[in-house]
Amino acid sequence: MLASLFSLTGCGTYNRLVTLEQTVNKKWADVQSVYQRRADLIPNLVSTVAGAANFEKSTLTEVTNARASVGQVKLDPSKAPTDAAELEKFQKAQGQLSTALSRLLVVSENYPQLKATQAFQNLQVQLEGTENRISVERNNFNTAVQEYNTALERFPTNMLNKMFGFKPRPFFTAATGAEKAPTVNFPTFGSTPAASPAATP
Amino acid sequence: MELLRPLVLGAVVICSAVFANEAAAVEVIPPKPPAYFNDYANVVPKEKALALNEKLAQFERETSNQVVVAVFRKMETDSDIADYTRRIAQSWKVGQAEKRNGAVLFVFVDDRKMFIQVGYGLEGALPDVTAFDITERRIKPRFRTGDYAGGLEQGVDLICKAIRGEYKGTGETVEEKRAPASSGWGPLGFLVMLIIVLTIIRLGRRRGGYGYTGFGGPFVSSGWGSGWSSSSSSSGGGFSGFSGGGGSFGGGGAGSSW
Numbered sequence: 001m002l003a004s005l006f007s008l009t010g011c012g013t014y015n016r017l018v019t020l021e022q023t024v025n026k027k028w029a030d031v032q033s034v035y036q037r038r039a040d041l042i043p044n045l046v047s048t049v050a051g052a053a054n055f056e057k058s059t060l061t062e063v064t065n066a067r068a069s070v071g072q073v074k075l076d077p078s079k080a081p082t083d084a085a086e087l088e089k090f091q092k093a094q095g096q097l098s099t100a101l102s103r104l105l106v107v108s109e110n111y112p113q114l115k116a117t118q119a120f121q122n123l124q125v126q127l128e129g130t131e132n133r134i135s136v137e138r139n140n141f142n143t144a145v146q147e148y149n150t151a152l153e154r155f156p157t158n159m160l161n162k163m164f165g166f167k168p169r170p171f172f173t174a175a176t177g178a179e180k181a182p183t184v185n186f187p188t189f190g191s192t193p194a195a196s197p198a199a200t201p
Numbered sequence: 202m203e204l205l206r207p208l209v210l211g212a213v214v215i216c217s218a219v220f221a222n223e224a225a226a227v228e229v230i231p232p233k234p235p236a237y238f239n240d241y242a243n244v245v246p247k248e249k250a251l252a253l254n255e256k257l258a259q260f261e262r263e264t265s266n267q268v269v270v271a272v273f274r275k276m277e278t279d280s281d282i283a284d285y286t287r288r289i290a291q292s293w294k295v296g297q298a299e300k301r302n303g304a305v306l307f308v309f310v311d312d313r314k315m316f317i318q319v320g321y322g323l324e325g326a327l328p329d330v331t332a333f334d335i336t337e338r339r340i341k342p343r344f345r346t347g348d349y350a351g352g353l354e355q356g357v358d359l360i361c362k363a364i365r366g367e368y369k370g371t372g373e374t375v376e377e378k379r380a381p382a383s384s385g386w387g388p389l390g391f392l393v394m395l396i397i398v399l400t401i402i403r404l405g406r407r408r409g410g411y412g413y414t415g416f417g418g419p420f421v422s423s424g425w426g427s428g429w430s431s432s433s434s435s436s437g438g439g440f441s442g443f444s445g446g447g448g449s450f451g452g453g454g455a456g457s458s459w
Binding site: 030121122125126128129132133134135136137 | 283284287328329330332333337450451452453454455
């Protein structure tokens, strides 16, 4: 009686874990696709900005390089990583691209002609929208991972998961310095960009 | 004992969900609006507001797309407008659950900011660039001259124009579809009643701590008092109430400040 009850619970638990794991993978795919969406915007952005009269070359190079290193940290888009170090590497590369992009947007404040073009405005809107989507999908992914990991630890699941090979998944860590918009001051350009806080004297 | 476990767990989950809800008190997420067009800031004449509300209700009947307008005085959050309004739109569940075809135009009059939140299912028909074009180049010039009614009407028309044709409607709104269910007294009817009662209690409780009071609720016609489950007439001078269909939002959309 007890044994059959236990096996029933076990069966239900197994199914539940499979569902939760699938949700984690699905959310991971969503995360990947929004990051890809951002990466796809970059060639267009770079060519639009490069067209502007004497645009700061170093900013552009930084974006191009960050885009390239993001391309090198390819993770399986259909399966959430199990290795925390792997995810960390991915997050770091994406974080560098975020930094490079926001720096580029800050620098572009100094090019009113560029900012006034519809092509640039559209790209800026798309980039902002993509950043919003990234933060949403990262949160959704973290929520799914948390639910799955919690289920794994709970009795009697914790006895079963070893048997069936379920592994806890790492999640995205809160915005570190690399993820936040940088504060950039360009004394050589004169006016302080609106996006950066007033410099302390 | 084992059999009781799910029940106990369920109760724990519900309790913790309630507490989690209560704990996040810093930011105010306004409760679900009663109408499609909600002017909490009183910047649009009542007749105009009613007309736009009916237009949006009719739009849902024809296309199943749910478009909601919410005009507030101020944002009550530390987050930026994109983040904040996405959470609001998500909590209102604007759009149908499967199609995720909701869009919400948020306006914060005192902050001079607006944002169009676009549900997952409308991101193709109403991309960020189009949303930006609507707020920046169509609505903003009118808002700058203080013409809120004109700007909002223009915004509503353009949003509807962009997303019409994406999905087919059923001739009824979510609110109207819900109505017949409660008249059949089966176990289902009971369940629906229970949900409605719980929702009313919940809404009432939320409204208690709600920061936008003082400006009064949005204008709704006198017919609204009877509107919870009785189906509002789709023709004639009736008022069409709004119910979210379970839509979700993933950060699509754009906005402007003026």
